[in-house]
Amino acid sequence: MNLFNVIDEIQQVDPEFKDRMSPRRDAIKNITSFGSKVAVAALPFAFSTLFKRAYGQTTSSVNDVLNFALTLEYLEAYFYNQGLAQANLIPAADKGYFTTVAGHENAHVAFLKSVLGSAAVASPTFDLTAKGTFSDVLTNYNTYLAVAETFEDTGVRAYKGQAGFLLGNQVVLTAALQIHAVEARHASAIRYLRASKGVNIKPWISGSATVSNDTGIAAVNASYAGENNTMQGGVDITTLNAVSGKTSFTAAIESFDEPLDKASVLAIVTPFIKA
């Protein structure tokens, strides 16, 4: 077993690992809680499974997380830049919304590239029709809005799914959370726009015991898989008190957004990637 690799991997999921192990800083109580998780005699042996047990996830480096995010931001930026470039797609009254959103996605691309430096992945080329699934995406505003909504909701889930890999990392986790919240603001705004066109949709992701995708578009089911979860941290939200009676199933779904892991997100965006 390669101890150095193991330490590397632990640090990637837990950037504070080094602090807990460092006798220099606030170490005693941290080492104590760390030590109580494993039998001391079995310590070297336990290293290889430590990070899996303690963190319940497979490893992903900070750069992997950032490059994954960058790839999604490339797609979003391209989508909005293309949309704004079409002469007759976005109505004049709604242009301001998309100018704002596009500005942020382009800023996210620039920001992540500056952070990654030479480690940044290059932009793929994209097919916004997703191999024909959304063939009129750049000519039919309703389709464009629907795809925008899915991109934003999926983006929120994607960032949320990566947060655990950045646990305790003041700079990178905070920045990722800051982007995550902006994507959620976008999602809410796009949903609000869709509602203004008569679509039965709320700014937050709703649903029921049997419906996790509230968009009315079956082609994007995968983006909403599991969104109708009502169990949070071992608490069934529908058992909690509401203003009157217990929390409704709808409120329980809407009040918590769900994460999505990297593999699921990549499966969703792959049809949009040409090369």
Place this chain on the structure above:
Amino acid sequence: MKTLTQELQNEGMARRQFLRYAGTGAAVMAGVLTMASCSKDHAGTVVNDHVDLGSGDIAILNYAYALEQLEAAFYTQVAATPYSNQSAYEKALLTDIRDHEVAHREFFKAALAGNAIPGLTPDFSSINFSDRTSVLGAAKAFEDLGVSAYNGAGYLIKDVNYLALAGKIVSVEARHASLIRNLIAPGSFADSTVIDANGLDGAKSPQQVVPIANTYLTGKKILAPALGIF
């Protein structure tokens, strides 16, 4: 403040530092093992009209619980006494938000159980609940503050499961913030007053947020010595 690049470079430095100590690490651990679990949490203790949020993750969860108490109380009042000329659409949206905030409040109360701070008493005397501008202005302030509070406290969370839960809630708060802003001025959901040039939302430390939250409390105020808030 360190830049991201500096932080990433420091990772390498710290790794080398760790490896120097790794050889003695096991011995150190054996020595301190018996000291495990001797710390005691003071969450919920009331001292001089202040309630202590506690320490560690409990403090962060109580911090979120305090903010959700404020938001839930605010929207409960908004729904109970609708402002003048409220449309059915706005009423439905504001009632939804109330239900979300109450669910958040009750969730933290249930999750914290015996470590939960007591119920706080809000003071909304600065808000005119019959006036749309006053109500939506306050809602915008609460939501933007809530988003930046979660963003700024995320890195302080030690337990990955608590971080995941905070993540699940903060995006819903951001959805609220966006909607409220669009109700006030269409298209202002993420304008340059809240989003910076890098496209980043706000992030405020507990030290920045607690004094603001305390202005909306009467009676017991909150403090958290463990978070540097006295």
